[in-house]
Amino acid sequence: MTAGVNRFDWLSEFLARCEDEMIRVRGSSVRALAPAHLLHLDVEDWGRTAAVAKELDCRWCALWAEQLDAETLQVNACLSREGDYFVLRAAVPLATPVLPSHTPVYPAANRPERHAQDLFGLVFSDHPDHRRWIRHQAWAEDHYPLRHDFPARPEGVGETPPDSGYPFFQAQGSGVYEIPVGPVHAGIIEPGHFRFQAVGETVLNLEERLGYVHKGIEKIAEGRMPEALARLAGRVSGDTTVAHAWAACQAMERAAGVDVPSRALAIRAVLAERERIANHLGDIGAICNDVGFAFVQMQCSRLREDWQRGNQFVFGHRLLMDRVVPGGVWRDLTPQCAKLLLTENARLRSELDELLSILDDHPSLEDRLLGTGVLPAETARTLGAVGYLAKASGIDLDLRRDHGYAPYDRLTVDSPCLQAGDVAARLQVRAAEIRHSLELLEHLLKRPPVGPVQAGWRTPAAGAEGLGLVEGWRGEIITHVRFGDDGRIARFFPRDPSWLNWPILEQLIHGNIVPDFPVCNKSVNGSYSGQDL
Amino acid sequence: MLRIFDKIRRVGIVTERAPRDIELEALGKQVKRHIDGRFSGSLAIRVVDAGSCNGCELEIHALNNPYYDVERFGVHFVASPRHADALLVTGPVSRHMEAALKRTYAATPSPKWVIACGDCACDGGEFGVSYASCGAVENVIPVDVVIPGCPPAPRNLLRGLLAAMAG
Numbered sequence: 001m002t003a004g005v006n007r008f009d010w011l012s013e014f015l016a017r018c019e020d021e022m023i024r025v026r027g028s029s030v031r032a033l034a035p036a037h038l039l040h041l042d043v044e045d046w047g048r049t050a051a052v053a054k055e056l057d058c059r060w061c062a063l064w065a066e067q068l069d070a071e072t073l074q075v076n077a078c079l080s081r082e083g084d085y086f087v088l089r090a091a092v093p094l095a096t097p098v099l100p101s102h103t104p105v106y107p108a109a110n111r112p113e114r115h116a117q118d119l120f121g122l123v124f125s126d127h128p129d130h131r132r133w134i135r136h137q138a139w140a141e142d143h144y145p146l147r148h149d150f151p152a153r154p155e156g157v158g159e160t161p162p163d164s165g166y167p168f169f170q171a172q173g174s175g176v177y178e179i180p181v182g183p184v185h186a187g188i189i190e191p192g193h194f195r196f197q198a199v200g201e202t203v204l205n206l207e208e209r210l211g212y213v214h215k216g217i218e219k220i221a222e223g224r225m226p227e228a229l230a231r232l233a234g235r236v237s238g239d240t241t242v243a244h245a246w247a248a249c250q251a252m253e254r255a256a257g258v259d260v261p262s263r264a265l266a267i268r269a270v271l272a273e274r275e276r277i278a279n280h281l282g283d284i285g286a287i288c289n290d291v292g293f294a295f296v297q298m299q300c301s302r303l304r305e306d307w308q309r310g311n312q313f314v315f316g317h318r319l320l321m322d323r324v325v326p327g328g329v330w331r332d333l334t335p336q337c338a339k340l341l342l343t344e345n346a347r348l349r350s351e352l353d354e355l356l357s358i359l360d361d362h363p364s365l366e367d368r369l370l371g372t373g374v375l376p377a378e379t380a381r382t383l384g385a386v387g388y389l390a391k392a393s394g395i396d397l398d399l400r401r402d403h404g405y406a407p408y409d410r411l412t413v414d415s416p417c418l419q420a421g422d423v424a425a426r427l428q429v430r431a432a433e434i435r436h437s438l439e440l441l442e443h444l445l446k447r448p449p450v451g452p453v454q455a456g457w458r459t460p461a462a463g464a465e466g467l468g469l470v471e472g473w474r475g476e477i478i479t480h481v482r483f484g485d486d487g488r489i490a491r492f493f494p495r496d497p498s499w500l501n502w503p504i505l506e507q508l509i510h511g512n513i514v515p516d517f518p519v520c521n522k523s524v525n526g527s528y529s530g531q532d533l
Numbered sequence: 534m535l536r537i538f539d540k541i542r543r544v545g546i547v548t549e550r551a552p553r554d555i556e557l558e559a560l561g562k563q564v565k566r567h568i569d570g571r572f573s574g575s576l577a578i579r580v581v582d583a584g585s586c587n588g589c590e591l592e593i594h595a596l597n598n599p600y601y602d603v604e605r606f607g608v609h610f611v612a613s614p615r616h617a618d619a620l621l622v623t624g625p626v627s628r629h630m631e632a633a634l635k636r637t638y639a640a641t642p643s644p645k646w647v648i649a650c651g652d653c654a655c656d657g658g659e660f661g662v663s664y665a666s667c668g669a670v671e672n673v674i675p676v677d678v679v680i681p682g683c684p685p686a687p688r689n690l691l692r693g694l695l696a697a698m699a700g
Contacts, residue, residue: 138628138665145664152663160667162632183633186612188580188593191630212629213584216665235659238588238684282591295537301598302547308595318686319588358536529586532627 008037008084010056017052033467034254035403036078036085043090046075047100047126050088050109053079059397060106060384061085061500062478063113064493065120067148073097073120077109078467078478078495083402085469085478092122094147101127108384108500111531119146119218134211134532136163145219152219169207171197176204179514183212190528194517201513206506214532221492222484226252226326226457229489233479234321236494237530242268242275243472244494244530245324247479250405252326254466255483256458262449264328265407270341270444271320271329273437276473277348278307280430283525287427288359290519291368299355303348310344328454338445345438345445356431369424373520375508376421383504386497387475388429389524393421399471408471411443421508423523433473459487472497474527496530548602568607568698572618575607576698578648579617579641583634583673584666585624588684589651593621595687608694614638619646619697622674625653625660626667638674646677648697650690655679 018025027040041049050060062078068091077088092099101124102109113124114133121144132141138160139145171178176199183191193209221232226249233248234241246268253260260268285300308318314337315323323330359365375385377394390397394417399405401413416432418425460483468479475497484490505524512520568574580593596603597610611617614637626634638647649670652658657668670676680693 136629150664154664157628157664160628160631162636163629183630184581184614184637188582188590188610190582190585190587190590191633212633213582213624213627214629214665215584215625215627215660216663217660219665220660220663232659235586235588238586239591241588282594295541298599299540299544301595302544302600305595305598305600312686319591319684321588321683354540358540361536527587 007082008086010081011037011084011086014052014056014058017056018049021048021052023049023052033087033465035469036087036467038087038089041088041090043092043099046088046090047102047105050077050079050102050105054105057081060102060108061476062493062495063102063109063116064480064495065116065122065146066482066491066493067094067120067146070094070148073122075099075116075122076480077102083399083404085403085467087467097121098123098125100125103127103129106384107382108503111503112495112499118144120144121147131167134214136211136214137161138214145216150219152216152222163209166209168195168209169197169205171204173199175199192528196514196517198514201515203509203512203514203517206509206517208502208506210502210528211532213529215529217494217533218492221489224489224492225487226256226489229481229492230325231322233492233494234324236533237496237498237527238319238321239279240275240472240474240477240496240527240530241319241321242271242324243470243477244479244496245322246272247468247470247472247477247494248481248492249324249326249468250470251466251468251479251481252460252483253455254468255464255481256460256466258327258455258458260328260406260455261452262407263332263451264453264455266444266448267329267333267453268324269407269411270333270441271315271323272470272472273441273444274307274311275320276437277434278304278311279473280434281307283522284359284427284430286522286525287369287423287519288365290522291365293362293365296355296359299351303351303355307344307348310341314341325454327457328452332453333448338448342442342445345441349435349438352431352434359427359431366424368516368519369427370420370422372423372516373508373512373523374420374422375504377419379507380421380504383507384500385504386500387473388426388433389501389504390475391415391417392425392429394419397476399469399476403469403471405469407444407449411440413440423519426523462490465491474498474525474530475501494530494533496527498526498528498531502526502531547599548605549600572607575609576694577609577611577616577618578621578694579611579614579619579637580621580623581614581634581637583622583624583630583654583670584627584660585651585653589623589654592684592687592690593623593650596690601687601691603691603694606691606695614640615642617641617645619648620674621648621650622654622670622676623650625657625662626670626673628665628667631667631673634670634673646697647674648693649676649679650693651685652681652683655681658683 288296
């Protein structure tokens with residue numbers, strides 16, 4: 001694939017197929033959500049269009065709704081093919097907010113549609129699973145927090161009862177037993193509930209129940225100024241602060257028509273690659289620790305600490321929060337700091353050469369990781385896996401290369417892709433990504449563009465919208481932003497990669513033993529906060 | 534195996550001494566007296582993420598890395614509130630975690646401390662109070678000590694923990 005070229009040369013075929021199916025594309029725009037194409041549909045064609053997209057091997061990415069006025073909800077679905085993105089859009093009357101579901105064709109749409117069902121009151125008529133998803137007991141079934149008539153801070157809210165009555169999948173039979181886990185887990189980890197059905201040690205079924213850290217991010221984003229939205233986006237998932245802030249800023253900048261200086265983009269990429277390395281180091285250590293190999297955990301947590309101290313020294317924040325701001329980055333990088341980062345790069349590279357060769361040469365580790373939590377390529381494709389989960393199962397997907405946003409459009413992104421689909425492969429993909437990120441950092445730091453690191457902000461017109469598309473360390477992030485009056489945010493929807501990867505954990509655990517759940521879970525490492533919002 | 538031992542030998546012990554901070558060292562000595570007297574030398578902490586973005590958790594994890602090695606101060610993280618002397622609570626308390634947090638608090642044997650960790654736990658932070666968030670931890674359970682920061686760096690966490698014990 002050629003970086004940076006969005007060809008859409010398959011789009012005419014897609015539109016022709018739509019015509020064959022008597023689907024009326026009521027309008028399209030290449031500019032409104034550039035670089036994505038926007039296609040307006042009638043509500044009744046919503047489901048059939050997804051079927052056409054599926055026939056053309058398009059990948060389903062995201063769904064979000066917004067309330068346009070007192071009478072209308074607008075539903076958006078983002079799909080992708082070959083690094084090109086397109087957004088389907090339909091207006092649904094608020095009085096009868098019913099539309100067909102994408103889930104029968106694309107299972108990945110299941111939870112995002114139920115999220116929209118709970119928060120907007122949309123009814124996806126042929127959805128195979130009408131259970132609530134994000135709603136527990138904090139608001140009533142007939143209340144919809146993201147509608148305009150629902151206050152962000154309602155008066156007189158009493159104590160919220162614990163969630164109960166959620167109809168979990170049941171399994172019965174001789175020797176079948178159930179293990180409920182969470183929301184409060186044993187480790188230092190985010191809260192969520194896992195319901196296992198097991199026979200002996202073998203997992204028959206796993207069902208996730210998330211939503212415990214739902215903080216109303218989409219609602220409290222409304223009315224914010226761009227800087228405040230960037231701060232909030234940087235806390236959608238604290239481990240992905242750079243990539244989420246970048247995606248939100250990219251969306252706002254596209255909406256406002258602000259051109260970010262190339263030096264600022266290079267610094268953003270430095271931040272994003274450093275974030276990728278820090279998280280992958282943590283994950284490699286944690287995966288090894290979950291099979292009792294504490295040596296690697298200690299070495300990786302040491303290297304991660306060195307890295308975070310570098311972040312503190314050079315960028316003033318250990319996790320790099322609030323360094324990406326609308327229009328650019330918070331501050332320039334001095335040549336001395338760039339030199340320091342290059343030295344740090346070289347040190348990490350030589351440490352890793354030694355550490356990873358020990359890892360490769362450890363049969364007892366292989367024994368635990370090879371063949372554990374296997375995700376076949378077909379399942380990964382059907383469920384729409386992204387990030388290292390996809391790359392470890394033979395799906396070569398990386399926005400930095402396929403979608404070629406700046407500054408990656410001028411770099412060679414050499415993304416790893418393995419076939420085994422097991423925990424070992426997911427670990428190897430992370431290791432390969434660290435090495436590659438070190439290479440990218442060297443390019444970015446040795447030859448940075450010169451110039452300013454901040455563009456002046458232009459207040460966009462009411463109704464202006466933009467789409468942010470960034471490859472975070474977990475994978476593809478898609479963020480939609482719409483502006484309202486006075487340059488304030490009217491709608492913010494960040495689609496963390498975890499939305500797509502969490503359901504896949506339920507599949508890859510089948511047939512594994514319960515004690516291997518922690519290492520399988522760690523190898524996927526979904527964000528709870530990023531999906532609960 | 535020999536390569537592992539060799540690597541360990543060459544890296545050596547990187548664990549730092551307690552931060553060279555006179556105030557902190559004085560505090561540390563006081564704390565040691567408290568811990569030895571009241572907890573037989575160890576303070577057991579149960580971490581509860583009540584709605585955090587996961588930033589605080591990363592820094593709490595870092596306390597266990599070889600640089601800080603927090604167990605040498607007599608502090609360790611336990612798997613159950615029933616084993617805990619203190620709860621370290623992160624996040625604004627989401628309404629969906631309100632009951633779970635109260636139950637965790639109830640399951641912790643008295644006497645117990647609650648330490649609110651991070652800006653969100655202290656005052657609601659970036660998320661505040663909303664239809665989905667109760668805001669600060671003290672809006673849900675009594676709080677004894679707060680550790681601000683977004684997130685608090687491991688060193689600040691350490692200071693907060695020591696202050697909690699001395700308080």
